[in-house]
Amino acid sequence: MPTALVTPLPTIHTAYDPLIVALQDASDPASGREGQSQVEVQLEIEDTLGSDEWRLIGEYLNPYDYTSDEAKVTLHKALQGALSPALPDLEAAAIQPIPGLVKNYRLKARDVVDGDPLGEFNTTSAAKAWLAGNSYMNIGQDLLTGKAYLFLTTRPLIRRFHPLELIHLQVLPVASGTPSLRIKATFKDGSDQTDVIALDPVTALVPFALNVSIPAYPKPLAYLEIDLTGLTGSAEMLTYRLTDNRNPYFRQLFFRNSLGGLDHIPLTGKSEEIQDTSGETLAAQEFPPTDAQVGNSRAYNQSATDSFILRSGWMSKYEINSLRDMRLRNEVYLLDGSELRRLILANGTQQIKKDGEFLFALELSAQYAWSEYAYSRS
Structure with a gap:
């Protein structure tokens, strides 16, 4: 008999929240078999919605619990890795799809006894995975x-x-x-x-x-x-x-949030731009000495990283509290004209609020997500 889910997959699941499914063969329970029973599961994703083209992203071979006659499989980590939202065109006038944020997935399952599979895989109906999640105290909340x-x-x-x-x-x-x-x-x-x-x-x-x-x-x-x-x-x-606040220091940040969307905030504080260089020095032969134009040392493996200190300007405590999400996801972009430039935020401690103080602002240290080995005329 086919191995099936005890409870159907949720219509749409927030992939940052745990997803643990139970499977069984109700007509042939594992506890009644001779030999060791396991469930073999394949997890497939449909990268393009509605294409009916499936890609294998996970394989599991998990033991049965002989008390409940159920085997359980954890799916959400594999689903997280298969979801990757595309960036939008910030000049487009019409609605744009966001490929990669929500995808269909399905399971194929069968039992294995003493290493030998029992029959063919049974394929479940498709469900949707969404690159989103809830805070710890709200896991499972219906959004x-x-x-x-x-x-x-x-x-x-x-x-x-x-x-x-x-x-x-x-x-x-x-x-x-x-x-x-x-x-x-x-x-x-x-x-x-x-x-x-x-x-x-x-x-x-x-x-x-x-x-x-x-x-x-x-x-x-x-x-x-x-x-x-x-x-x-x-x-x-x-x-x-x-x-x-109409000062001339305006910048705009975009960032991925815990609903999978691309949020944005205006920055009105004074920002700083910084260049960090790195490299190595080779000391050549010291004798006989060369002249001062040549020296006996050489710099090599030189690279530079352009970084920033970004300041939000004053904002409400509710807004600054919500920006914890930006630092958690750490997928941040600086708007440059109509283009997004990827940043990486420095990890560390950030004060959100202090009792008795009623003015709030955020300071971020960030660097471009690449190193420079040459500069163009600007």
């Missing part, structure tokens, strides 16, 4: 039920906004349909203006990215409210409050 969509951000839904900031949204729709983007602008005089932009159709549980083009407004802006309409379920709303 999607009842929602029309989920903004893939772990920052507060009410956040500051710099007038030079590019707004980029990443969304996981829970329902299929044809949504519209709604932008409501509230001006400093209390009046408002709403713009609705029709979008292309979306499919449930297939994530997409969208660059938001802010209309030219005739009045000074106080804040923006952005949401999606046209999908069944409750809708989230993002509120962007215009910052009064």
